[in-house]
Amino acid sequence: MALKMTEKVVVITGASSGIGAETVRLLASKGMKLAIGARRTDLLKDLADSLPEAQIIYTQVDVTKKEDIQKLVDLAIKKFGRIDVLYNNAGTATPGRIADGNTEAWERMINVNIMGVLNGLAVVLPIMENQKSGHIISTDSVLGHVSLPNVGVYAGTKFAVQAIMDSMRKEESEFNIKATMISPGGVSTEIFGNPVIDKDAEVDKLNPEDVANAVAFAIETPANVGINEVLLRAVKQVH
Template sequence: MKNEIVILITGCSTGIGRELCKILFNKGYTVVATARNVEALKDLSASLKLSLDITERESIYAAINEVISRFHKIDILVNNAGYSVRGALEEINVNSAKSMFDVNVFGIINMIQAVVPEMRKKRSGKIINIGSISGKFVQPINGAYCASKFAVEALSDALRLELHSYNIQATVIEPGPMKTNFFKTLADNSSNLMSNPNSCYSHFYESDAKYRNNQKQADPKEAAKAISDVILKRRLNSRYKVAVPFTYSMITHFPDSLKEYFMKKR
């Protein structure tokens, strides 16, 4: 049976976004799947598939107008699109970091500015920001990405304060490491820097590569199932950890000095 709740998801070409789209569509919800390259969605079941670049306002408003024209509303926005660039802060390419922030942070703001006016008309809605457990504690050579995910935490908290009187809820999901293309994209974006044997941070880069190769990663299908259960709740909590290893979850509760000690030992 078709459900009239309209859910718009960004970043559906791979990973959590793609799996979340499948789950919600199979449950009967009206799912709008988006990606920069709409061809990446051709094998994905969805109510509507749209090209959407969250860093380009024209692209955003063209997509939103199409959704409103078809379905007359957007009930839930899932800000899922994001990626990582890795490297020590002394060495990281600043333009690459800016591009990452354009997607991970300003892309979310762009989507909020486009969708919230439509939600306000109905005086209801939910905004689900996909952050990361890396938005709760910092790892060496991952500072820029962690900073972008710390920002997602702050944006989500601000949204709740600003939108509660309009009955628009907001939350942030904090997933742990996943078996997706995330780490391949990370490697592609950062390989030149991190493979430099002459870098004074080469010991960090080597250790990080070794750690990621042995790191336990969660199934994105299971994570997407957990996220779908969260976003369909009647009332949302401020944040949710999803598929986070026990050790990582514990670190988030450590005092700063203990967090730093643990990360230095790692």
């Protein structure tokens, strides 16, 4: 029997601001049970305190550390008894020409954007396989489809997420585990406020709420329906 939305347990990384925080607010309004993590626990506390009727637990999570994600998942299992959705939302971006050789920034993007997703998968997939159900959602990007000058390494990490998620979807289909990539264009967040990244900086961008709605849409589809990707841009964004 399919779970009601109010029975679903959702784990969200990168939940302290932007897309993550808006997704927490939206899913909480739908009655879902939430285990949220990010590096800035003060913002997580403020978010949880602002939703007093919601079922929310939180802890500090650096997604580059598998043990941090394990801690969050363990809290969710202890409190709610299961994991239905993992939303890999944490991400980082540093623009720059490849010739600049900013290897420190490259390593950070690779560790957060790629290893952060892989660490989440390593922790939750055994649980979901045992349940014979689950849903993995990862924030990808339009830049996981087409690269642009000054964002080559960031785009490369998002192309990698595409490959990882597609392989995972095929491997896990026998366990009824869904895979969804949420691929937004420019969004008014801390990451995508940089005109070097946002080529169409002068045009309207998506709001975090727009992306949160895409996440909720994917979660709310029937058990037999897999939304493999939601690709969304502001209407005036051309790339």
